[in-house]
Amino acid sequence: MTIHEPQPPTRAVPRPNEGVWPGLGTVPRSPVKGRIAEGLFRRAVRSLPVRVEIGDEVLGLGGPTMRIVRPDAFFRRLGNDSKIGFGEAYMVGDWTADDLPGLLEPFAATLSTLIPPALQRLARRWVEARQPAEEANSLEGSRENIHRHYDLSNELFQLFLDETMSYSAAWFAPGSDDLVAAQERKIDGILDLAGVAADQHILEIGTGWGGLAIRAARRGARVTTITISAEQAALAEQRIAAAGLADRVQVLLRDYREARGSYDAVVSVEMIEAVGEKYWPTYFAALDRLLKPGGRVGLQAITMPDDRMRVARNDYTWIHKYVFPGGLIPSVESIERSLGDTSLHISERRSLGPDYARTLNHWNRRFQERWSEVAALGFDETFRRMWEFYLGYCEAGFRVGYLDVYQLSLTR
Structure with a gap:
């Protein structure tokens, strides 16, 4: 399915200052992981009471709105480490929301089942970061x-x-x-x-x-x-x-x-x-x-x-x-x-x-x-x-x- 590039948000979000936020200004170089993350994300939000806008495309059952304004960057961050990338993508403005707590509520309610358990175990072992010593x-x-x-x-x-x-x-x-x-x-x-x-x-x-x-x-x-x-x-x-x-x-x-x-x-x-x-x-x-x-x-x-x-x-x-x-x-x-x-x-x-x-x-x-x-x-x-x-x-x-x-x- 084609993803249409969205119009710029009404309020531009400045890129992070690398001296203060190291790494945030650089999108992960992981196109394959990004495509996998996109597929899983699309599958998950179809059944959630949210409205996800990706350019002219709309996903979800309707509800609080999430606008993915930089899809490629968003999915690459998500694919790099979903437990960190989702929040980082919000920090840099890759996505926005009109009611952030309301939008996050259905995600929180289904946190243990959004991603198939087998994939969760695989991600924990091979993809996601571990607690620093x-x-x-x-x-x-x-x-x-x-x-x-x-x-x-x-x-x-x-x-x-x-x-x-x-x-x-x-x-x-x-x-x-x-x-x-x-x-x-x-x-x-x-x-x-x-x-x-x-x-x-x-x-x-x-x-x-x-x-x-x-x-x-x-x-x-x-x-x-x-x-x-x-x-x-x-x-x-x-x-x-x-x-x-x-x-x-x-x-x-x-x-x-x-x-x-x-x-x-x-x-x-x-x-x-x-x-x-x-x-x-x-x-x-x-x-x-x-x-x-x-x-x-x-x-x-x-x-x-x-x-x-x-x-x-x-x-x-x-x-x-x-x-x-x-x-x-x-x-x-x-x-x-x-x-x-x-x-x-x-x-x-x-x-x-x-x-x-x-x-x-x-x-x-x-x-x-x-x-x-x-x-x-x-x-x-x-x-x-x-x-x-x-x-x-x-x-x-x-x-x-x-x-x-x-x-x-x-x-x-």
């Missing part, structure tokens, strides 16, 4: 991985997060779309699961920008909070001081493996995703070691189904390359398995999956609305499209249940 979450590797994302710019995160500076799933009250209230409700929820009360000494693993530590201190607790992000630690200390709680909260630049002491409660919100499967037993052993007898752990974790986690555990994806190096999303079952050598078990749980989709939608809209301010910080058009794809892809995953997020209470 340098991104393993050793003490040194973890610091570098965290630095690459969380130390991008405090000002960037301030522009699209709410005033609590919470970079994790909110928990919306019925009938409310207030993000600040939802983030405060989420924090209260995890503190309640850990049994945090006045005059307790609690440990937080993963400071973020201090929102949870501030709220725990306002309950009357003393808080030791640890992070390996120097940028986050600096702003967290400023925010804690501004809240008048510097005497109740101590911020330490320290890895969870280096934590010492004994605490009435331990809390950790969406930090386990950065630990890496190899180190999950070490992480949970640390929680067990640091918790006083009778204490509780409040853990918030993004999760995926156990069968998908087992298949994807060694994958190197677009998210790894551009957003969260070294990460792996656990399943609830893998958390339970990792707790097997500790005295801890899951005693309570609640799912916030749909709430995370709403949270991401808030962040994405705010990012778009404030793009001129983000650009003024020095971020370019390629970064804008990268961040759009990251937030949109995650929102789609939570919408369809491919991803979930749980608040868990761990007790002895």
Whole structure:
């Protein structure tokens, strides 16, 4: 079937600066892989509720629109490594969408079946990239991985997060779309699961920008909070001081493996995703070691189904390359398995999956609305499209249940 060359998009997308985005400006030299990818893509989208425009040709059952504006480049990137190329093609403008999360939703819903399983296994073995050894979450590797994302710019995160500076799933009250209230409700929820009360000494693993530590201190607790992000630690200390709680909260630049002491409660919100499967037993052993007898752990974790986690555990994806190096999303079952050598078990749980989709939608809209301010910080058009794809892809995953997020209470 002939592919007609489309008209140029109404807004030209600049080619990436090779000094900032090495390799992105060069289309892979893989015409055979590109033709194979094109055939598989066409076969897949015919049965999806999307509208795919390739010049004058239209594929799909109808729905959110995807416009492939540079077909040859798009299919070559896809053929070179589908788990990375699809996102990279969006970053450079090979394709566009009128509703990115809506378009990605049916792709996310059928992620395990879009490509025949036999071809998936073949691609994993011979085509797709493997996790780089340098991104393993050793003490040194973890610091570098965290630095690459969380130390991008405090000002960037301030522009699209709410005033609590919470970079994790909110928990919306019925009938409310207030993000600040939802983030405060989420924090209260995890503190309640850990049994945090006045005059307790609690440990937080993963400071973020201090929102949870501030709220725990306002309950009357003393808080030791640890992070390996120097940028986050600096702003967290400023925010804690501004809240008048510097005497109740101590911020330490320290890895969870280096934590010492004994605490009435331990809390950790969406930090386990950065630990890496190899180190999950070490992480949970640390929680067990640091918790006083009778204490509780409040853990918030993004999760995926156990069968998908087992298949994807060694994958190197677009998210790894551009957003969260070294990460792996656990399943609830893998958390339970990792707790097997500790005295801890899951005693309570609640799912916030749909709430995370709403949270991401808030962040994405705010990012778009404030793009001129983000650009003024020095971020370019390629970064804008990268961040759009990251937030949109995650929102789609939570919408369809491919991803979930749980608040868990761990007790002895």
